[in-house]
Amino acid sequence: MQRRQATLKEKLSEHYRKRDFKAKKQTASTAGVVFFLSMLVTVVLEGLVVLLPRYYTTDDGSMASGYRFAQFLCIWLFIETSVNWYNTYYDVANRVTKEMKATHYPATSETPPGWKNCPTCLLDAPPRSHHCSLCNYCILKRDHHCFVTGSCVGYHNQRTFVVFCLYTLISTAWAAFLQFCYLNEELPISTYWASFYFPLAGLWQYLVGAVSFINFFILIHLCCTLVSLGLVVFFLFWQLVIIARGQTSFEAWKQISIYRRRAVLNNFRDVFGELQNFLLLLVVPLRLPMPADGIKWVIEPKEEKGH
Ligand SMILES: [Zn+2]
Ligand SMILES: [Zn+2]
Numbered sequence: 001m002q003r004r005q006a007t008l009k010e011k012l013s014e015h016y017r018k019r020d021f022k023a024k025k026q027t028a029s030t031a032g033v034v035f036f037l038s039m040l041v042t043v044v045l046e047g048l049v050v051l052l053p054r055y056y057t058t059d060d061g062s063m064a065s066g067y068r069f070a071q072f073l074c075i076w077l078f079i080e081t082s083v084n085w086y087n088t089y090y091d092v093a094n095r096v097t098k099e100m101k102a103t104h105y106p107a108t109s110e111t112p113p114g115w116k117n118c119p120t121c122l123l124d125a126p127p128r129s130h131h132c133s134l135c136n137y138c139i140l141k142r143d144h145h146c147f148v149t150g151s152c153v154g155y156h157n158q159r160t161f162v163v164f165c166l167y168t169l170i171s172t173a174w175a176a177f178l179q180f181c182y183l184n185e186e187l188p189i190s191t192y193w194a195s196f197y198f199p200l201a202g203l204w205q206y207l208v209g210a211v212s213f214i215n216f217f218i219l220i221h222l223c224c225t226l227v228s229l230g231l232v233v234f235f236l237f238w239q240l241v242i243i244a245r246g247q248t249s250f251e252a253w254k255q256i257s258i259y260r261r262r263a264v265l266n267n268f269r270d271v272f273g274e275l276q277n278f279l280l281l282l283v284v285p286l287r288l289p290m291p292a293d294g295i296k297w298v299i300e301p302k303e304e305k306g307h
Contacts, residue, residue, distance in 0.1 A: 024133045032147030036085070039224060043175050044078045046221065050214070051178040054185070077171045083285035084164035085149055087157065094154035096125045096138035100295050114297075126295040128258070129154075130250060140294040143239075143248045155294030158239075159272045163281060165236040172229040179222040186215055199223055243271050258297065 006014070048071065056067035101124045105112045114127045118138050121131065130142040132152045141155035153161045187193035195201040196211060199219065206216035242252050246259045246267035259267070272278040273291045281288060 026134055026150065029134055029145070029147050029150040033150040035224075036148045039221075039228065040078070040082060040085075043171070043221065043225065044074065046218070047074050047175060047178060050218075051175075051182050054182055055178055077167060077174070080167040080285055081164065081171055084160050084167060087160040087285060087287055088146065088153065088164050089149040089151050091135075091139070091151040091154065091157050093156040094137075094139045094142075094152060094294075095135075096121065096123055096129050096140060098123055100126060104295060127297045128248065128251075128294075141248060141297075142250060143242075144250070156290055158243075159278070159281065160285075160287075162236065162239050162243075162271075163285070165232050165239065166282075168232045169229065169236055172225050172232060176222060176225045176229060179218050179225060183215060183218055183222065187211065243268055246270070 052067065052070050052074065053063075056064045056070065058064050096118075101112065101115070104126075111117045111124045115124045117123070118125050118131050120133075120136070121138050123138060125131070125138040126140065128141045129138050131138045132142060132145050134145050135152050137152075139152040139154040141158075143153040143158055143161075145152050146161065149161070149164075151157070183189075183197075187196050189197055196205055196215075196219065202211070202216055202219045205211045206213065238249070242249060244264045244267055245252070245257070246262055247257060251258065269291065272281075273288065277288050280286065
């Protein structure tokens with residue numbers, strides 16, 4: 001007997017029925033958060049206890065000028081990085097709620113023009129918002145899910161994410177410099193110790209007792225710091241590019257431009273607010289209100305690349 005071919009409608013309803021609306025496990029996100037927090041704490045302790053005292057100790061055993069300032073700078077970078085991390089992590093204001101539609105369109109039960117109904121949250125979500133299957137919320141002006149903060153970067157925390165990237169970049173660059181200076185003094189790279197700087201060779205030299213645990217530990221730290229530095233340079237650069245273009249990462253990926261010929265300064269103002277607020281945010285990690293609500297957007301017609 002010949003089997004009947006399923007119609008397109010049946011295939012679509014089968015596909016829809018089988019869709020998994022459950023939140024995905026946050027394993028990778030949790031691993032990213034644990035990696036970041038453990039690196040943050042250990043690098044700061046290593047800097048204050050081992051690297052800075054070594055770097056600033058002079059030949060006669062006294063501390064060179066600038067040591068106190070370097071200690072202060074280390075603690076300040078730690079505070080800036082960790083508080084901006086927390087401000088990015090705490091993204092509750094980004095979550096789409098049913099009150100958002102009730103406030104802007106109190107009289108309608110339909111999905112408002114430009115909005116879309118999320119099949120997972122079962123809520124009407126404003127333009128530029130997208131559902132995150134890891135956070136299990138629709139996020140206002142969703143940019144991407146950050147595996148280092150374990151949260152989504154969206155309308156209300158994108159600027160703290162950028163400031164967080166900036167401080168992580170400064171911190172990792174300085175940490176990598178101090179780590180390398182320490183190791184180069186202990187095991188000069190210009191001598192036969194050069195092989196130690198390859199992590200597997202370093203592990204072997206540690207296992208056979210040729211180098212100390214602290215030297216091997218700092219080598220592993222240096223590798224992790226350099227990887228973090230490379231990632232943060234990429235993220236900071238990418239964020240500045242898409243902010244200048246007035247896009248989110250999702251929109252850049254889909255080649256959607258909601259604005260045409262808009263001043264770059266206005267695109268930056270959308271994310272960072274007024275200049276004085278941003279300058280204040282750069283030196284003091286505050287939670288300042290955003291210039292708008294991230295719900296209402298003037299969407300211009302789609303502009304495909306090359307059109
Ligand atoms: Zn949703
Ligand atoms: Zn997310």
